[in-house]
Amino acid sequence: MFSRTQPSPTAHFLPENTLLLDAVGEGIYGFDLQGNAVFINRAAEQMTGWRNAELLGKNIHNCHHHSHADGSPYPQESCPIYQTLKDGIAREVNHDVFWRKDGSCFPVFYSSTPVYQDKLLVGVIAIFRDISMQKQTEHALRQALSQVQALSEQLTQENHYLQQALADTNGSTGIAGSSQVIQHMLQQIALVANTDSTVLICGENGTGKELVARNLHQQSRRRDKPMISVNCAAFSPSLLESELFGHEKGAFTGASSKRKGKFELAHLGTLFLDEVAELTPEAQSKLLRVIQEQEFQRLGGSETIKVDIRLIAASHHDLLKRVEQGLFRMDLYYRLNVFPINVPALRERLDDIDELAQHMLQSLNKKLAKKIQGINAKGLNKLKAYHWPGNVRELQNILEREAILSQGNMLEINAMPANNALLVEDSLVSLATAQANHIKHTLIALNWKISGPQGAAKILGLPPSTLRSKMQKLGILRP
CATH class of the missing domain: 1.10.10 (Arc Repressor Mutant, subunit A)
Known part of the structure; x- marks a missing residue:
């Protein structure tokens, strides 16, 4: 079949095996050691538009394997079929195209298999098939997966918001306490909630700053849109900007697909930046520009994205001191500190502990399937005598631990940390x-x-x- 000086290895196929090869759905070519065609089946003719008589004895690579899909030249020396002719190693390829006689091309999967006669390499058989439909399906699947990923991110955030919004359906704020400091804080929330002014929530860790942010959102005109929360201390500097502003595919190592940032997800809603003091200088600068211009670009992108958000920030640090120490931008501080709200520490409102505990026990009863009615007097005295370095969050943890251990309807506080x-x-x-x-x-x-x-x-x-x-x-x- 192959060499002009040697008998063709396919000679014993003729004529009956020619009928078999013509009946196969894949295209089949036979090449001699010079790369010239010595056999072409009917499927190959139909797929390429080249007739048998036009290609026999000619270099097929020059006819319809001469260029890559983008039109760039494809030297014969780089062709896997040609390489098999040289080294006798079989190959499979699924990223090439063949060019039709009319100048169009189609993606192919093909194999090149060496043919030996008396242990001598005499040519190559190439078998190929059109994988256009497969490539189209893969492309459609990639697009669908990209859309699903984008929708999944958005739905995850919106679901988080809806869960928070539905967590308290009786119309209460979720903030328990009747002390003067708490009532003053609630009045501040009511005053600023239905504006678009930026709010800076200050308070120690565990005081409930996110709960205040949630109340601000729920009482605003944006309540039907998501509130997106970002803990600025939870991400490394290299990932924080991507988390806030998103990134394009290939923006950095590991960025295998485009991803929306929290600013985009919060469009028309509220963005809550917890522990804002942890922002890097670069992120502070970019945040300032977004606040000023209400637009930004994803990492690795050039498209300008406009957003309409209400910004709420929180920190347990004294941001003004951070400014004096050179750790926080002064201009960003004044942009964030439009309307400050201070969340009091639990030790500043010890009289609220009874009401707070009752509120927490209602949730714990549901969570733990308990029927605890309250805390005995001795236990309340222990709670009110404690200094509460962990604030409301620490109270929640102590009550949950005691509720798990409790066997009765009245909760006893058996162990407290050293005061x-x-x-x-x-x-x-x-x-x-x-x-x-x-x-x-x-x-x-x-x-x-x-x-x-x-x-x-x-x-x-x-x-x-x-x-x-x-x-x-x-x-x-x-x-």
């Missing part, structure tokens, strides 16, 4: 000892959980790795 983080046996201690005591008491209150939304690192305002390092340095070990 003094700064004093030990009424004597002054070193800063290191005070810090160790404070960390240890917080860990005990949280059952030694370090990371996560309910972990000690979150309450103490430290990255988990930093907290672990401090624990090792201060000799804090779990018993």
Whole structure:
């Protein structure tokens, strides 16, 4: 079949095997060692438009394998079929195209198989099929997956918002307490909620800053749109900008697809930036531009995206001090501090503990399938005598732990963390000892959980790795 000087290996196929090859649905070519065609079946003619008589004895690569799909030249030396002719190694290819006689092309899957006669390489058989439909299906699937990913991100955020919105259907704010400081805070929320003014929520860790943000959103004209939350301390500097502004495919290593950022997802709704003091200088600069211009670009992108959002920020740091220390931009601080709301620490409203506890027990009864009616007097006294370094979140954790252990209708508070983080046996201690005591008491209150939304690192305002390092340095070990 192949060499002009040797008998054709397909000679014994003729004539009956020619009928078999013509009946096959795949295209079949036979090549001699010079790359010239010595056999072409009927399917190959139909797919390419080239007739048998036009190609026999000619270099087929030059006829319809001469260029890549983008039109760039495809040298014969790079052709897998030609390489098989040289080294006798079989190959399979699924990323090439063949060109028809009319100048159009189609994607193909083909194999090139060496043919030997008396242990000598005498030519190659190439078998190919048109995979246009397969490629179209793959392209449609990729587009569909991209759309599904985008919709999934949006639905996840909107579902989070809806769950929060439905969590309290009795019309209450979800903020329990009758103390003067709490009532003043609620009045501030009511005053600013239905505006688009930026609000800066200040308060210690665990005081409920996100709950205040949620109330601001629920009482605003944007209540029917999502509130998107971002914990700025939860992402590394390299990922935070992508989280906020999104990225284009290939913007950085691992960016395998386009992704919308939180600003886009919050369009027409509310964006809540928790722990805003943790923003990098670069992110602060970009955030300032977005606030000023209400537009931005994704990482790796050039398209300008306009958004309409209401911004709420929160921090347990004193941002003005951070400005004085050169850690936070002054112009961004004044942009965020349009309407400040301070969330009081629990030790500043100890009279609210009874009401707070009753509110929390209602949720715990549902969560734990309990029927706890309240806390006994001795337990309430213990709660009111405690300093509460972890604030409302620590109260929630203590009540949940006691509720799990409780067997009756009235909750007993059997164990409380040591009360003094700064004093030990009424004597002054070193800063290191005070810090160790404070960390240890917080860990005990949280059952030694370090990371996560309910972990000690979150309450103490430290990255988990930093907290672990401090624990090792201060000799804090779990018993």
